[in-house]
Structures are given as structure tokens and as C-alpha cells.
Amino acid sequence: MKPTQILAIAVVGALIGASAGFGIKYFSGGESALDTESKSTVVALHTVPDFEFPDIEGQARNASEWRDRILVLNFWATWCPPCRKEMPMFNELQEKYARDRVHFVGIAIDDPEPVREFVESIGVAFPILLGDLEAIELSKRLGNRFEGLPFTIVAEPGGKIIMRHQGGIEYEQLEPVLQSAVERIRPQFASPERI
Numbered sequence: 001m002k003p004t005q006i007l008a009i010a011v012v013g014a015l016i017g018a019s020a021g022f023g024i025k026y027f028s029g030g031e032s033a034l035d036t037e038s039k040s041t042v043v044a045l046h047t048v049p050d051f052e053f054p055d056i057e058g059q060a061r062n063a064s065e066w067r068d069r070i071l072v073l074n075f076w077a078t079w080c081p082p083c084r085k086e087m088p089m090f091n092e093l094q095e096k097y098a099r100d101r102v103h104f105v106g107i108a109i110d111d112p113e114p115v116r117e118f119v120e121s122i123g124v125a126f127p128i129l130l131g132d133l134e135a136i137e138l139s140k141r142l143g144n145r146f147e148g149l150p151f152t153i154v155a156e157p158g159g160k161i162i163m164r165h166q167g168g169i170e171y172e173q174l175e176p177v178l179q180s181a182v183e184r185i186r187p188q189f190a191s192p193e194r195i
Helices: 003-028 033-041 081-100 112-122 133-141 171-189
Strands: 052-054 060-062 070-076 102-108 128-130 151-155 161-166
Touching: 052 128, 070 081, 070 133, 070 171, 081 102, 081 112, 081 171, 102 133, 102 171, 112 128, 151 171, 161 171
Parallel strands: 070 102, 102 128
Antiparallel strands: 052 060, 070 151, 151 161
8 A cells, every 4th residue: 555545544534533523512411521531631741650561672660760860851752753753852851861860761662573683773872662652651641741752841840840742842932941950959969068
């Protein structure tokens, strides 16, 4: 099947789905049960909870490893073009802020083999974990209302969330948040001067 045929099928499917949703809402006289359920079940956490997923080598990694750092947590997939586009920028910012206690972690909601191939092809310089349904649920608990990808959060040491971003993020959006967070925590981690 040609890419244009796939795109046409996707567009027609989206239109049919939207029409059905509109029809249900219109004929029922208001919100559907699905609308009510999605609004009531999404309550974003204010701190990053404990989580554990395997990395691409199969080693279990836990959120506690990064609790004392500014954490940039990115939910992504190899089949997601904006996700792929962000990775080189994340590498650049990881390198720029590594000495300032900033740490990037990617959680791929994808199959292991394409993730490994992609990570190796661009040389990702930070941990990539392999998520599944639990990772989707974690992203939802962190504020990803529509469970879309990419989804990025930034948390201060201790896990307090200071930024949530749905969709692709640009350098100009993320870098000032990191710079501000670094400036806030720098005094806490500065070594005492000797007199």
C-alpha cells in the first residue's frame, strides 16, 4: 500500500470518528460518558512518582536514581516524527547541562528492536527505558491527558514537576526552563568555600 493511500485511509477514519463523536454528543444533548470519564480520571501529579522500567540492555532502572537531579523525562516512540526530531536537541542539552545536575531520561513506548536501532543510529547520550502500558499510565498520571507522544516533563531535585509539555518541544522552550531550574538549585549544591 502506498503512503498516500495509508494517509487517505487515516484521514477518512479520523473524519468518521469525529463525525460519530459529534453525532453522539449532539443527539444525547451534551457530554457523552466518554467525555465525563476522561475529565474525571485525569488528575496530574505534582511530583514524579517512583517508577521502574528496563533500559535497552534489559537492566532495571528506577526513578530514585535521578531523584537528586533536575530530571527531564520524555515519553516517545520511534514511529513518532516529532519524537525523533527532539532527540538530537535532548542530546545537546544533556551535554550542555550535565555538570549542572540535569539528567534526561527517555521512556520509549515502542518495541525494543526499533528503539535500539534508533538509539544506536543517533548516539543517544542518556538512558532510554522501554515502556509498555504502565508507561502510558505513568505519562497520563503526570498530565498527559490525551496519551499523545511526545510528552515531556521537567522536575526539580526531589521530583517536583516544574514543566509539562504535550507534543514536540523546541530548544527555545526547554532551555530557559533548565537554565532557571539550574540557577535555583545551584546554591544548594555549591561546595562550601574554605576560609
